[in-house]
Amino acid sequence: MSQRTTPRQSTLRTRAAVLAAGLGVTTALGAGVAFAANSSGDAGAPRASATAAVDKQAQTEKASAVKAADKDKKAKKINPTWVKPVSKYTLSATYGRGGGMWASKHSGQDFAVPVGTNVKSAHAGTVVKAGPNGAGDGPAYGNAIVIKHGTGPSAKYSQYAHLSKVKVHIGQKVDKGQSIALSGNTGNSSGPHLHFEIRTTPNYGSAINPVSFLRSADVTL
Incomplete structure (x- = not known):
């Protein structure tokens, strides 16, 4: 048996439904606003x-x-790839110096040392010149040696002159710091010393400043 709904009950139910819907919307909006605030915040x-x-x-x-660069730099200073050609010396005639002793300007750096001082290869390489008459560069150099370091266009050559004794031969491979000669006073020399050059070719006329070159390789002179 069905129950009849009075107009008053119908009105109350309608109001309750509207109120419930409003609360739902408010709740949803509140959550949305909270989410938005959360997101932006x-x-x-x-x-x-x-x-x-x-x-x-x-x-x-x-x-x-x-840190790695500093470590590498310190390692190079402790064990540089190039070394001085003699251990104890006095720097005398410098690269580019003028004077009657040379055909043009001085092509290397002179290390004043007693005759018989041990001369070392400044870097690992291969001997390309060795002997009297400047090893082919002329009598002014006396007994001399030229060593090639590296290959290709970037190769460098070190030259050692006025020697009293040559201890290596052409084609011989040498290590950095290896004894290659004894210093002397041969050729056009004003006193016992080692004449040292860095060249871009094995021949006279291609020298560069040897002191600047060695310093760039972390060798202190």
Whole structure:
């Protein structure tokens, strides 16, 4: 048996339904607003955190690179790839110096040392000239040696002149710091010394400043 609904009951039910719907909308809107607030309020935090992490990693990598470079630089100073041709000396005539002793300007650096001082190869390489008469560069050099270092266009050549004794021969491979000769006073020399050149070819006329070159290779003179 069905129950009849009075007009008053119908009105009350309608109001209740409307109220419930309103509360639902309000709840949904509130959640949406809260979510939006949360999103906008916290969006910068993850971004800032990620940026800070990247910056920290970049700083760490930079510090590691600087440390490695310093370590490499110290290692080169302790064990440079080039060395002085003599251990104890007094620097005398310098590269580019003018005077009656030379056909043009002085082509190398002179190391004043007593006759018989041990002369070392400044770098590993292969002997390409060795003997009297400047090893082919002329009598002014006396007994001399030229050693090739490296290959191709970037190869360099070291020359040692006025020697009293030559201890190597053409084609011989030598190590850095290996004894190759004894200093002397042969050729056009004003006193016992070693004449040392760095060249871009094995021949006279291609010399560059040997002191600047050695210093660029971390050799202190």
